[in-house]
Amino acid sequence: DAMVIQNPRYQVTQFGKPVTLSCSQTLNHNVMYWYQQKSSQAPKLLFHYYDKDFNNEADTPDNFQSRRPNTSFCFLDIRSPGLGDAAMYLCATSRDLGETQYFGPGTRLLVL
Amino acid sequence: ELKVEQNPLFLSMQEGKNYTIYCNYSTTSDRLYWYRQDPGKSLESLFVLLSNGAVKQEGRLMASLDTKARLSTLHITAAVHDLSATYFCAVFLMNRDDKIIFGKGTRLHILP
16 A cells, blocks of 8 residues: 555646646655656755754755645645656655654656 | 765676675764665665664665664665665764765666
């Protein structure tokens, strides 16, 4: 049974056209993360939520925003995607900070 | 700033052979993770190592942690083709940003 679900699995958008990626979890975990992973690179943390507390990484571009309306859902909004934003976006959850992260299947974003 | 270095970054080996992947990190931490990633897929948690001297084994993979040396190893015994994947180590930066830093990953290719 899927515990961390991401939708869509593949997303094609146009340069500059806003896009939203979705993540949901059935684990009731406190922490939800968004990572960006480009080809042959390590995942790069964009931000995380501890419950409702939002924590942005210092080098995450302003173009990237996130919302967590409730425990189960978290969204990644890319306001004006550029070609360099094409990547796999991974959502992960953990029960608490520092505990094992459970990753969703990812959303592969293509920017035309 | 915490740095996590893995080596080798690429490894091609024959089935049946043994090998070790190394993960060094630059500052104090007592929590280290190993993840597996298949091409085009998400990350799968393999091991969480929580204390100095911790050793965990699952099938042909064994991970260990030496917090004094700031070193973790992932040992592969009698490799089989199905273990071909990219392996990431990640270190928890507790009480300093409370985030996990990933190494660059080791791409392992096991030749049948």
